[in-house]
Amino acid sequence: MIQIEKTLVSDELLEAHFTCDLNACKGGCCVQGEAGAPLEEDELAILDEIYPKVKEFLRPEGINAISKQGAFVKGSDGEWETPLVNNKECAYVIFDPGGVAKCGIEKAFQEEKISWQKPISCHLYPVRVKEYTELIAVNYHKWHLCNAACDLGQKLKTPLYKFVKDALIRKFGEAWYQDLEEAAKS
Structure with a gap:
């Protein structure tokens, strides 16, 4: 887990690969x-x-x-x-x-x-956010329907956090996303 501001981000966002494959799903x-x-x-x-x-x-x-x-x-x-x-x-x-x-x-x-x-x-999606009293959990929701998206993401070498970049920025802001990118580099 990585903490950025008041969020706890699952390591899977940095480790998993994902690109929607609408032709498959x-x-x-x-x-x-x-x-x-x-x-x-x-x-x-x-x-x-x-x-x-x-x-x-x-x-x-x-x-x-x-x-x-x-x-x-x-x-x-x-x-x-x-x-x-x-x-x-x-x-x-x-x-x-x-x-x-x-x-x-x-x-x-x-x-x-x-x-x-x-x-x-x-x-x-496939990132899910759950707000708690003090923190916000940011997790990867795995679903068999997205197996083709995982395969395509692996093939294209697209990390999940980059696939949902615009949505993460919309939700948490540009500075937050930059912190996430820095965490991904380390």
């Missing part, structure tokens, strides 16, 4: 699992605010799920998360012509309809 992290994407408290108001602009990018199934459940829900663990369509994919999921799951929120962002990219938990 088809965006399975947005479709499979037991819950929606984790949301931070300040993201709830953002989702409510942007939903009218994001709605045009969503599938009817997603729109229906959001109209019934809301733009966000409280999960069985008591934490906020995105709603699901029939207890499967995230309600904000869209599919490209090749059947790859993508994010409708991010599509609206890319088309400059909104200025918020997507929930930070999605941007950071």
Whole structure:
């Protein structure tokens, strides 16, 4: 573990290699699992605010799920998360012509309809952040769905922390990330 400011960073972020391989996994992290994407408290108001602009990018199934459940829900663990369509994919999921799951929120962002990219938990994945009273744990979430991403990351020699660089900077700031890079060198 490495401590940077009030975070404890798993050594795996520096040691593991990772590059998403959407051709292999088809965006399975947005479709499979037991819950929606984790949301931070300040993201709830953002989702409510942007939903009218994001709605045009969503599938009817997603729109229906959001109209019934809301733009966000409280999960069985008591934490906020995105709603699901029939207890499967995230309600904000869209599919490209090749059947790859993508994010409708991010599509609206890319088309400059909104200025918020997507929930930070999605941007950071496969890195997961857990806030405790005094510290924030920053860990690598291993999932069999990402085996191809590990293989591709190894082939391309892309450390996990570099793969999620933009998301880590978004979450913790540029200075924090520079400290992480320094730790990786030692």
